[in-house]
Structures are given as C-alpha cells and as structure tokens.
Amino acid sequence: MNQVKVTICVGTACYVLGGAELLGMVDELTARFGHHVMCEGSPCLGFCKLSRNSKAPFALVNEKLLEAATPESLLKAVEEALSGVQNG
Amino acid sequence: MKPHFIEIGSYQLPKAGQNAAGDVFMSRKIQETDRIISVLSDGLGSGIKAGVLATLTGTLAAGCIAANMSINKTAKLIMRSLPVCSERKISYATFTIVDVDKGHDVRIIEYDNPPYLLIRQGCEVEPVKTEIQVAKGKKIGSHPKPAILRGSSFKPQLGDRILFFSDGVSQAGMGTKVLPIGWGYNGVKEYALNLVRQNPDISARELAHAVVIRAAYHDLGIPKDDITCGVVYFREARRLLIVSGPPIHQEDDQELASKFKNFPGKKIICGGTTANIIARELKKTIQVSLKVRDLTIPPPACMDSADLITEGIVTLGKVVEYLEQDTKIEQLPENSATMILKHLLDSDIIEFLVGTKINEAHQDPTMPVELEIRRNVIKRLMALLEEKLLKQVSIQFI
Numbered sequence: 001m002n003q004v005k006v007t008i009c010v011g012t013a014c015y016v017l018g019g020a021e022l023l024g025m026v027d028e029l030t031a032r033f034g035h036h037v038m039c040e041g042s043p044c045l046g047f048c049k050l051s052r053n054s055k056a057p058f059a060l061v062n063e064k065l066l067e068a069a070t071p072e073s074l075l076k077a078v079e080e081a082l083s084g085v086q087n088g
Numbered sequence: 089m090k091p092h093f094i095e096i097g098s099y100q101l102p103k104a105g106q107n108a109a110g111d112v113f114m115s116r117k118i119q120e121t122d123r124i125i126s127v128l129s130d131g132l133g134s135g136i137k138a139g140v141l142a143t144l145t146g147t148l149a150a151g152c153i154a155a156n157m158s159i160n161k162t163a164k165l166i167m168r169s170l171p172v173c174s175e176r177k178i179s180y181a182t183f184t185i186v187d188v189d190k191g192h193d194v195r196i197i198e199y200d201n202p203p204y205l206l207i208r209q210g211c212e213v214e215p216v217k218t219e220i221q222v223a224k225g226k227k228i229g230s231h232p233k234p235a236i237l238r239g240s241s242f243k244p245q246l247g248d249r250i251l252f253f254s255d256g257v258s259q260a261g262m263g264t265k266v267l268p269i270g271w272g273y274n275g276v277k278e279y280a281l282n283l284v285r286q287n288p289d290i291s292a293r294e295l296a297h298a299v300v301i302r303a304a305y306h307d308l309g310i311p312k313d314d315i316t317c318g319v320v321y322f323r324e325a326r327r328l329l330i331v332s333g334p335p336i337h338q339e340d341d342q343e344l345a346s347k348f349k350n351f352p353g354k355k356i357i358c359g360g361t362t363a364n365i366i367a368r369e370l371k372k373t374i375q376v377s378l379k380v381r382d383l384t385i386p387p388p389a390c391m392d393s394a395d396l397i398t399e400g401i402v403t404l405g406k407v408v409e410y411l412e413q414d415t416k417i418e419q420l421p422e423n424s425a426t427m428i429l430k431h432l433l434d435s436d437i438i439e440f441l442v443g444t445k446i447n448e449a450h451q452d453p454t455m456p457v458e459l460e461i462r463r464n465v466i467k468r469l470m471a472l473l474e475e476k477l478l479k480q481v482s483i484q485f486i
C-alpha cells in the first residue's frame with residue numbers, strides 16, 4: 001500500500017498562525033495510521049508569499065494544499081487521502 | 089604572530105538556602121586599550137551582604153586596574169571602601185584579578201582566594217609570585233597585620249588556561265566521610281588537568297561548569313558555600329557565521345550561497361526562505377527535525393554543510409530573550425534557540441550575513457504576534473554578544 005506524505009510548513013508565518021499545533025499532530029498521525037503516513041517538516045513551503053489571499057498555516061497532504069490548516073482539517077485530509085489510496 | 093583569542097567562561101552555584109551568591113565573577117573588555125580584565129571576588133559570609141562586598145570589590149578592582157592604577161593603590165582603595173560587617177566588625181572580600189593587555193601579557197593579582205592554576209599542554213605551570221604587602225585601611229585596630237597580595241605575570245602560549253576559583257570549590261566536601269578535609273587545591277588541580285587531557289579542546293565555559301558541578305557533587309549536591317569558578321582560555325579563534333534573510337535582489341542569491349559555502353568556521357542559517365535559497369543554490373536537501381518538540385519555537389533542521397538551520401525571527405527573538413534573562417544554558421529547554429545559543433557561547437568571532445528583503449506575509453496585521461524587523465533583532469543580539477559575552481561581532485548586509 002502507498003504512503004500518504006504529510007508536509008508541514010514550519011516557516012515563521014505558518015508557525016505563529018498555528019503551525020505549532022499541526023506539528024503536535026505528528027505523533028497522533030503516526031499512532032493512528034502507522035507507516036501509512038509519513039510526516040515531514042519544511043523550512044518554508046513558500047505559499048505565504050504567493051498571494052495576499054492565501055492563509056497560513058500551510059500543509060501538504062500528498063499534492064493537496066491545505067490553507068489555514070488546523071489539526072482537524074489535517075486529520076480529515078489524511079483520512080481522505082488514505083481512503084483514496086486504498087480505493088485506488 | 090597572530091594574537092590568541094581569549095575565551096572567558098565562568099560558572100557559579102550559590103550556597104544552599106541562599107538566593108544570591110556571595111561570590112562575584114565579572115569580566116570587562118576595555119575597547120580603547122584592548123584589554124580584558126576578569127575578577128573573582130568572594131565576600132565575607134554568604135548571601136546578599138557578601139554579594140555586595142564582592143560586587144564592590146570586583147567593580148573597584150576592574151575599574152582601577154583598567155585605569156592603570158597601581159596594585160598597591162587599588163588594594164588600598166578596595167580595603168578602605170568596603171563596608172564593615174556589623175556582626176564580624178571587619179570589612180573583607182577576597183579577589184583574584186586577571187588582567188590581559190593588548191600584547192596578551194597576563195598579570196594576576198591574588199588576595200586570599202585559592203591560588204590560580206595555570207594549565208599548559210595538559211600540565212600545571214607555576215609562575216613566580218611576588219608578595220605585596222598592603223596596609224589595611226579601615227578599622228586599623230582590628231587589622232594589625234597588613235594584607236598580603238600575590239602578583240605574577242607571564243606571556244601566555246596558545247592553549248594556556250588560567251583556572252581560578254573561590255574556596256567553595258577547594259573546600260567542597262569538607263566534613264564528609266569521603267573528603268573530611270575537603271576536595272583541596274590538589275584535588276581540584278588533578279580533576280581539571282584530567283579533564284583537559286581527556287578533552288584538549290574543552291571550552292572555558294565547559295571547564296568552569298565541570299569544576300563547579302564536581303564541587304557541588306562533593307558537597308553531596310547541597311553547596312555549603314558559594315561555589316564559583318572562572319577560566320581564561322587562550323586559543324585560536326572559533327568563527328561562526330549566521331545567515332538570516334533573503335537578499336534584497338534575487339540575483340544575489342548565488343553570492344549569498346557562495347559566501348555561506350566558503351566561510352571558514354561553523355555556519356547557521358536562521359530563516360526558512362534563506363535556507364531554501366542556499367539549499368537550492370548548493371543543490372542540497374534540508375531535513376526538518378520533528379523530534380525536537382518545544383511548541384513555542386519552530387523545530388531545527390539540518391543540511392549537509394550547515395551546522396544548524398532554524399526558523400528566523402521568532403527563534404532569534406528567543407535567543408535575545410535568553411541572553412537578556414541571563415538564564416543558565418543548562419536550564420534552558422531543548423529547542424532551536426538554545427542550539428543557537430550554544431553555538432554563540434562556543435564561538436569567538438561571530439559574523440552576521442543579513443538579507444534585507446522583507447517578507448510581506450510577516451507584515452500581515454492579522455498576525456497574532458508582532459514580528460520584529462529582522463535587522464532590529466540582530467542589532468540587539470549583536471549588542472548583547474559584544475557587551476555581555478565579550479564576543480567579536482560583525483555584520484554585513486546583502
């Protein structure tokens with residue numbers, strides 16, 4: 001089975017706008033999904049500089065971009081991605 | 089001959105039950121004459137009262153020596169100035185003054201502290217000491233004998249260390265079964281020499297810390313006196329580069345990466361975008377550590393050819409806060425800011441390479457915290473490094 005890759009931005013804007021809470025999810029994702037999820041950090045994904053309307057914190061679940069990510073939205077996106085992997 | 093770099097480190101534990109130490113260790117760098125003066129003073133008794141005596145002594149000693157006043161005059165002035173203890177009816181504080189001049193000649197003046205230890209190539213060297221008698225000023229009736237000061241001077245060699253400490257170190261363990269008459273000067277000496285032989289590059293800070301912790305161990309973890317140790321270490325300069333911020337013009341990205349790559353020393357990148365630029369230019373990969381989990385500070389990252397990568401402004405702000413609060417590094421949480429601070433403490437020449445591009449996302453008024461302008465944080469950090477830690481600091485903008 002393929003892995004779902006979660007990338008959490010730990011750049012300044014993301015971190016102060018809630019990225020720290022996303023990092024707090026790493027243990028939970030690993031506990032829930034084991035090796036089906038691989039988490040990594042990124043020094044800066046760069047999305048904060050792209051558009052004024054984009055909203056930090058950012059995370060990537062495979063290729064899908066999460067804006068204003070929260071632990072809940074991250075978990076949901078991972079579950080969706082996993083079901084997609086399983087169905088696909 | 090290129091002058092040696094002088095690293096000064098100290099560590100202290102107050103007597104158990106006292107909030108303030110009665111020993112004082114202080115260092116001053118006299119910019120105009122390029123001199124460094126370190127003083128260790130142990131005030132009579134312990135706690136605040138002893139601390140006042142020691143602080144007065146240390147400040148006066150450093151000030152007088154810096155102003156080229158003779159040893160005799162300095163000692164007299166100190167003895168006349170100290171307040172008389174209401175219980176013991178005497179005024180008293182010991183001192184050891186280490187004065188390193190521009191040509192790196194060392195002069196040491198000692199009064200009633202345990203003798204200093206000069207370590208050269210892992211062995212003890214005993215410089216010739218001359219006795220200087222100084223009449224005590226106040227309360228002459230209660231001080232019939234003159235004070236005996238000991239003066240010595242020598243030309244330091246690369247790798248020399250001067251270790252000096254209060255009697256809380258040499259008397260540690262006194263009364264215990266293992267060390268009934270205390271650790272003793274020879275015990276301290278053997279311990280320090282062994283440490284240096286086992287770890288020839290041990291920093292002044294680490295050596296002073298190790299000696300104090302060992303003394304506290306002999307006191308069974310409950311210091312019976314103030315325990316203070318200072319170390320002056322003559323060695324080759326350790327250089328550190330801190331790169332923070334992207335260049336204002338994108339075409340300078342390559343120059344930034346090349347300066348980073350070619351720097352002869354340790355290298356830290358503070359800033360995600362900056363790290364990405366350097367990684368891109370040098371074709372390297374960055375890995376963020378998800379193991380260091382202090383949620384108040386973004387985690388560190390690593391990359392081949394960098395000694396440390398951290399987030400920028402929040403982390404640097406935390407480093408400034410730690411330095412301003414004077415927190416002992418051993419008591420700080422494990423996070424990126426503490427890691428930067430360790431590198432700063434262990435370096436002598438610190439160079440900042442600061443990109444001046446402003447990240448617009450940081451100016452967003454909806455940010456929950458106020459993010460300072462990078463240049464201001466670095467300016468504050470530089471001032472602290474120069475004034476508090478006596479580091480040689482420079483900055484270059486790109």
